[in-house]
Amino acid sequence: MKNLLWIILVMAWLRAAGEGFEKLPLGGFEKVESELGTLVAKKGHGVIHGSHAKEGRQSLRLLGGRKREVELLFEEPLEEKKILSFWSERWTSREPFSFEIEARAGDGWGEIYRGDKVVRVGGFLTLVEVPLAEGTVAVRFRSTTPGASGIMIDDLQLEELKPMGVIKVTTIQPVVPVLIRKEINPVVGLHVMTEGRTEAKEVAKLRIDLKGTTEIDAVKSVKVLFSAGQAKAGAGKVFGVAKKDGDGWLCEGNARLVPGHNYFWVSVEMDESADLDGRVDAQVLSVEWRDGTSQKPEVISPEGSQRIGYAIRLQGDDGAKAYRIPGMVETNEGSLIAVYDVRWRGGGDLPGDIDVGMSRSTDGGQSWEKMKIIMDMGDDPKWRYDGVGDPAVLVDRRTGRTWVVATWSHGNRSWNGSGPGMTPEETGQLMMSYSDDDGVSWSEPRNLTRQLKKPEWHFLLQGPGAGITTKDGTLVFAAQFQAGPKRTPYSSIMFSRDRGETWEMGTGIKSNTTEAQVVELKDGSLMLNCRDNRGGARTVGVTRDLGKTWELHPTDRKGLREPVCMAGLIRIGERLYFSNPDTTRGRYNTTIKVSEDDGMTWPEKWHILYDARLGNGYSTLAPVGEDRIGVLYEGVTELYFIRFPLDELSR
Numbered sequence: 001m002k003n004l005l006w007i008i009l010v011m012a013w014l015r016a017a018g019e020g021f022e023k024l025p026l027g028g029f030e031k032v033e034s035e036l037g038t039l040v041a042k043k044g045h046g047v048i049h050g051s052h053a054k055e056g057r058q059s060l061r062l063l064g065g066r067k068r069e070v071e072l073l074f075e076e077p078l079e080e081k082k083i084l085s086f087w088s089e090r091w092t093s094r095e096p097f098s099f100e101i102e103a104r105a106g107d108g109w110g111e112i113y114r115g116d117k118v119v120r121v122g123g124f125l126t127l128v129e130v131p132l133a134e135g136t137v138a139v140r141f142r143s144t145t146p147g148a149s150g151i152m153i154d155d156l157q158l159e160e161l162k163p164m165g166v167i168k169v170t171t172i173q174p175v176v177p178v179l180i181r182k183e184i185n186p187v188v189g190l191h192v193m194t195e196g197r198t199e200a201k202e203v204a205k206l207r208i209d210l211k212g213t214t215e216i217d218a219v220k221s222v223k224v225l226f227s228a229g230q231a232k233a234g235a236g237k238v239f240g241v242a243k244k245d246g247d248g249w250l251c252e253g254n255a256r257l258v259p260g261h262n263y264f265w266v267s268v269e270m271d272e273s274a275d276l277d278g279r280v281d282a283q284v285l286s287v288e289w290r291d292g293t294s295q296k297p298e299v300i301s302p303e304g305s306q307r308i309g310y311a312i313r314l315q316g317d318d319g320a321k322a323y324r325i326p327g328m329v330e331t332n333e334g335s336l337i338a339v340y341d342v343r344w345r346g347g348g349d350l351p352g353d354i355d356v357g358m359s360r361s362t363d364g365g366q367s368w369e370k371m372k373i374i375m376d377m378g379d380d381p382k383w384r385y386d387g388v389g390d391p392a393v394l395v396d397r398r399t400g401r402t403w404v405v406a407t408w409s410h411g412n413r414s415w416n417g418s419g420p421g422m423t424p425e426e427t428g429q430l431m432m433s434y435s436d437d438d439g440v441s442w443s444e445p446r447n448l449t450r451q452l453k454k455p456e457w458h459f460l461l462q463g464p465g466a467g468i469t470t471k472d473g474t475l476v477f478a479a480q481f482q483a484g485p486k487r488t489p490y491s492s493i494m495f496s497r498d499r500g501e502t503w504e505m506g507t508g509i510k511s512n513t514t515e516a517q518v519v520e521l522k523d524g525s526l527m528l529n530c531r532d533n534r535g536g537a538r539t540v541g542v543t544r545d546l547g548k549t550w551e552l553h554p555t556d557r558k559g560l561r562e563p564v565c566m567a568g569l570i571r572i573g574e575r576l577y578f579s580n581p582d583t584t585r586g587r588y589n590t591t592i593k594v595s596e597d598d599g600m601t602w603p604e605k606w607h608i609l610y611d612a613r614l615g616n617g618y619s620t621l622a623p624v625g626e627d628r629i630g631v632l633y634e635g636v637t638e639l640y641f642i643r644f645p646l647d648e649l650s651r
Contacts, residue, residue: 018157021058026050036158037138038073046070051585054087054124054154055231055261061091062141064149072156073138077105082132083197084139085259086156087124087229088115092149099143099151101128105135112139124154127229127258129197132158155229159259164200166257168193169295171284173302174233175612177309177642178280180270184225186234187282187306190264190297197259202290208242208249208266212281212305218274222282225265226255233613234265242266248285274308276366276643281305307610309642312338312359312368312632322347322637323357325566327393327465328622328630332400336361336622337439338632339404340639341389342373347637350414353385356406360439364624365641374433374442375406383411388431388445392477394467396499402435403500405448405477407461418459418482422450428459434500452494452505458482460505462494463515465568465620470520474546475500478516478528481508491516491530491539493547506547513539517569519576521598527553529578529599535564536584540599555599563587568621572629575650578602579619579631582609587617590633594650606650610642 019034028047032039039046039060045068049061062068090097101113113130120126132139143151169192178185194201206224210216227236240253255264266282283301288294313323322343329337342357356375359368378386391406407414408431410424418428430452431445453460459482467477479494490508497504509516509528516530521542528550530539538560540553553559560567560578565587567580576599582591594606610631619633630643 018155020056020155021048021053021060022056024048024058026058034072036072036156037075040071040073041069049152052152054229059152059154060156062143062145062151062153064092064145064147066144067142068144068150069140069142071138071140074136078132078134078136081134081161083129083159083161084132084157085127085129085159086153088119088126088128089124089152090119090121091152092146093121094146094149097145099141101130102140102142103132103136104138104140105133109140119151123230123232123235124152125230155260157260159195159197161198162196163198164194164196164257164259166192166194166201166295168298169287170298171301173304175306175609176233177307177611177640178268178270179309179311179640180272180274181311181314183269184223184234184267185269185280185306186225186265187268187280188266188284188301189233190266190284190287192257192262192264192287194257194259194262201257203239203255203257203264203287204252204290205288206239206251206264207245207285207288208251209247209283209285210249210268210281211283212279213268215270215274215278215280215308218271220269220271222249222251223267223269224251224253225267226253227263227265228258229261229263231261231263234267236263236265239264254290270308272367276308276310276364277645278308279305280308307642309640310365310368311638312641313340313357313371313639315637318342318371320344323639324616324618324634324637325390325464326618326620326632326634326639327391327404327463328620328632329393329395329402329466330622330624331395331402331438332397333438334362334625335438336365336624336630337393337402338368338639338641339374339391339393341391342371350387350389350407351384351409351412351417352387353379354387354389356388356391356404358404358439358442364628365630365643372442374404375431375445377408377410377431377445384409386410387414390461390464392463392465392467394475394477395469396475397469398473399499400436400438401500402439403432403467403475404434404442405430405432405462407431415459420456420458422453422455427453428461430460430462448503451503453481454483456483458487463517465515465517465566466570466622468518468520470526471524473497476518476526478518479505480514480516483508488512489514489533491528493518493526493528493543495546504546506543507550509541509550510539510552515566517567519569519571522574527599529560529567529569531562531564531566532557533564535562537561538567553599559599560593560602563617565617566619568619568631570621570623572623572646577621577629577649579621579633581617582607586614588612588614590615590617590619592621592631592644592649596650608644608649611640
């Protein structure tokens with residue numbers, strides 16, 4: 001009987017939920033049938049958008065331009081007053097911007113909502129709720145926005161006016177490491193599903209337990225955030241700060257629920273003493289409503305727990321707006337050297353005010369020394385601050401010298417502005433620095449452009465990420481160049497056979513390939529694993545003559561999927577380890593994979609998701625001692641480090 005009641009309630013909620021656009025065909029439309037009625041638009045006014053949504057993957061988008069319109073026609077006039085609601089997002093901060101909703105009951109249209117100053121930019125943050133009168137036969141969404149922008153709509157609902165009821169309370173657990181130095185770390189979420197909208201339910205207390213947390217003495221604070229209908233892990237405002245209450249924690253606050261989905265996030269902040277091999281877990285034991293009643297979630301905590309990691313660089317550290325493009329190696333002395341872009345004024349790529357930063361750990365990533373700037377080519381605004389970035393790092397295993405290579409943009413001399421020629425005024429410059437004391441101090445950069453670049457090429461740059469020393473002592477970095485009238489990019493390698501005194505360049509592996517990583521296979525050949533602008537899967541090839549010729553690998557364009565993004569790849573012992581966003585669309589679900597057969601197969605049993613959140617997606621890998629592997633990867637504007645026991649990755 002209880003299961004039957006649950007099914008009835010869920011079906012009732014699904015009917016109320018209306019249209020999430022998930023089943024509608026992608027692209028532009030002039031007429032399409034939805035769950036709520038017929039959507040009608042003039043050509044070029046509306047599309048079903050496939051890569052951004054409140055829930056799921058799809059949403060409705062009114063395209064940029066003047067007086068764009070999409071109408072929703074009901075099959076029958078409404079028999080009673082109802083509420084139309086949806087989550088919306090302004091797709092630009094530029095002007096002009098106007099958004100209104102009109103309703104038709106009878107012969108004429110009348111305005112029922114104006115959101116010009118209400119709908120916000122980013123993340124479907126605005127919940128729109130408008131009443132529809134009895135007899136309404138259609139509504140019309142109308143916007144004016146700049147070109148290539150528009151307004152997004154998702155989770156369109158049409159509901160009766162009735163008191164709110166709670167039909168589901170359970171927990172969810174996205175894969176999100178708990179990062180030392182970061183204040184908000186969502187460990188577990190509470191999902192409350194409601195129907196109805198009058199007499200809204202209010203949450204007053206949550207009882208929480210941290211059972212399963214191995215580093216309980218390192219817990220600095222426990223907070224709960226409430227994000228209403230925002231499903232992004234860790235989103236929302238602070239509901240309350242939890243306090244110890246017997247064996248558990250009690251968090252008190254006030255949260256007025258919205259119709260449909262509601263999310264609470266239990267966030268744990270850790271002290272720097274927390275062991276990176278430890279785990280954090282949390283349970284929501286009960287919810288207490290404002291009326292004094294309480295409810296236990298169906299599941300108090302899903303299986304699993306969160307890893308502990310270290311936020312090496314946070315937005316705002318040392319005054320920088322963003323940190324991106326990680327590279328990392330373990331030195332012969334056992335230190336970890338991390339290099340990256342320090343983007344002082346914003347998150348954008350070169351050209352810009354960017355320097356190469358370096359962080360060093362001598363205890364396996366458990367702590368990190370203060371950042372050093374190891375490449376700074378100037379700060380003259382006339383030359384776009386002479387930015388230098390996209391670094392790659394390599395350790396010469398025979399001498400112990402650590403090399404870093406990066407690209408210098410003197411003015412607009414980067415991906416889009418670099419041209420043929422050799423001078424800084426004509427083309428991007430390939431710069432290299434080194435350290436002979438385990439990363440403590442660094443040489444002045446020297447310019448390798450004339451050694452490696454062909455004058456007719458538009459641009460030459462490195463990996464980024466990490467390079468290798470081969471068994472015969474050759475130093476090898478992945479590289480890339482643009483050639484031909486269409487500036488076609490090609491992945492390749494650059495190498496030195498004389499301990500870095502001189503460098504040579506290989507040929508391109510395939511057109512429309514860019515950021516790559518290189519490993520040496522068991523037979524001494526070199527595998528290049530490349531970002532491919534065609535999307536969907538990685539380009540993979542092999543060379544036996546240091547890049548003079550290439551042979552595409554059997555797994556080329558089918559063995560490893562990607563959303564067009566940089567990836568990490570290294571060899572440790574007999575195994576290859578690979579890291580990237582394990583998707584074909586969107587940079588999220590960052591995953592590490594293992595191959596025992598030189599990349600011929602990557603068994604799914606050896607895939608470990610380590611961060612489910614949307615980020616910039618770049619990652620790099622390095623050994624950590626004899627029995628661990630470290631990953632340095634990007635959030636949106638920050639850099640995070642976690643490590644895995646090797647035996648966990650290939651059980």
